[in-house]
Amino acid sequence: MQTVLNLLEAEPIRLLLSFALILFLVLNLAGILTFAERKVAAYIQLRYGPNRVGPRGFLQPAADVVKLFTKENVMPHRADMWIFLGAPIAMFLPAAAVWLVVPFAPRSVVADLNVGVVFFIALTSIGALGLIMAGYGSRSTFSLLGAMRGAAQMISYEVPLILSLLGVIMLSGSLSFQDVVNSQSGGFWHWYFLPQLPMFITFYIAGVAEARRVPFDLPEGESEIVGGFMVEYSGMTWGLIQASEFASMALVSAITATLFLGGWQPPFEFLDLGNFNWLWFAIKTALIIFTFQWIRWSLPRLRMDQLMDFGWKILVPVCLIWLFVTAGAMLLLPSVF
């Protein structure tokens, strides 16, 4: 027994187990989120949503997964097999791997990297690669257009996403997510969304674009290019793309909660739950996910040129201005920070 425990504490094995746990969590999260998405949509649209499989429809995701696994995986005749099949994996793995640096509770983080924020930025950028692979490998005009849009969108929205992070990094003085959360302790008025409000909004919007959700779901653009880059996918490859979409939505929500809403910090100090602070983290993440879904089912989609204009002409200047304001305030009022 003791040897087993000792073995568990060995760093490589601990990491391996944690990664398995994270993968398990993310895959389940994707399932739960599909259910949540359909229920939220249904209540917005005056319907009931899935309510047949299991109690109140809770087993619907399981039924979906069974269906996806048993479905034939159709590949277009002239598609590039390795690129086509590699794309869903290239999309899913980065979205799952970033969870390794997300702090769930005071002592629950798989790897508290001192460059966690950079790790997040780097891995989310790789997600765009998978998207381009999917669009290029399927050999379809629709997919190619989707991939082109996806690439343009990811590159343009990466810029405001990174710029809006900088304010928080300047205030906390660290690139580690755990340090960022620790520096927001002591009630919700210490959270960074208040001094960094424009950055918070920019990050949120860029995050919606990063997660490819309405009004920025142009790579999918279901009314004109009917699914865009994933139009040729079916069965579990499609399921993996969907899972990565939901995982990246949850990820963006979790990062927003961590950076701007205090992560696992309770809103008031007397509500501190110790090791159970992950509850606060979960509540905040779930609320942000809900706003994503709310927007998804209420708004129409932007057009590509409008999307680019919005990113470069509004979000980037707002970020730059607020960056200077933050820097100036830190320089002139060092006592406050």
Next chain:
Amino acid sequence: MLGEERRTEGTALTQPASGRLASPDIRDEFGLETIDMNMGPQHPAMHGLLRLILELDGETVVRCDPVMGYLHRSKEKISENRMYPAVIPITDRIDYMNNMAMEYGYCLAVEKLLDVEIPPRADAIRALMNEFSRIMSHIPSLGFLLLELGAFTPILYAFRERERIQSIMEEVTGARMMFHYIRLGGVKADLPEGMPEKMWEYIEGLESRLQPDFIDLIEGNEIFIARTRGVGKITPEKAVEMGLTGVPLRCTGVEFDVRKHYPYGWYENLDFDVVTDQAGDVEASYRCRIGEVRQSIRMIKQILQSLPEGEVMGDMGRRIRPTEGDGIGRVESARGEYAVHVVSDGSDTPYRVHYRTPCTVNMQLLQEIVPGHYLPDIMPIMGLIDPVSGAWDK
């Protein structure tokens, strides 16, 4: 597939409406080519079965060729082989979103040949059902427009209204979609007991729901405005030149409505306005449709307040054999002017029936105005025209 001429003509597009073209220098330097893209006939946003052959420069459309005929069901030929009353169910299936107007046009044309007198109550009920049918078509078409812009929710609110009207229609006609209600000489049956009150109650409710459920949710939305304002702009001259009718014509500012200018049936007795708008773009067409729904509500109220008593079927006789000649029936359907031309050779089947559906004519717009727009702008332009597959193919 198409002549080289058209192709070069399309590529020579210089002033795009909303899109941006690669500059000729860059195009020549890097040897950029346009891509051909085939959209449809199986495509969720094509209002049925429409195929568009597109030539794209990036995301800008430089050439758009609609290919029709994927839902061709030989309506005109079938009509020649059926007896006069038996053609009515065929007309029902032409424009399946606005069936009443289809029946009405055919009946008007044959009644001109027959020279039969329609009882006033039947006329009033025909107008009443037509206006319900118009609402039933306009509200979902607003939903479709929003659906094609990417908002999924409005379509469900729109279909809730359509379902409620369908329930009313079912009680009156016995069917939810293919009514076969307007007959030669009158209507199939009188309104059931208590129906006018029920209709009144529904129409009052719709009037109060229109503002919160459709207008407030859609009209002020920045993204909706960004996607529709200035998109698919047509000038009144061009609209008249192309022979457009219905909302695509009226949203450019041309006041033309068959109900007003060539009144038929009960419409002479009704007080209503022709809704027009000046902009001539997708947003204007949306405002026109909302305005027309309001006018329809107004007309339904007027009809219900002064519903004449009496018979609902004229004296027709058992066998319908019009004298030789031809008759034309023009009605304003939800999509524009719908006309039926019936030629009789004295037998009990028509010699020739021609349906002039507004969709076929309005679809010319695609070829004319889509080039120069971005690819996603095709969807709101389809929403402006609001064609129905069954109606353009017949």
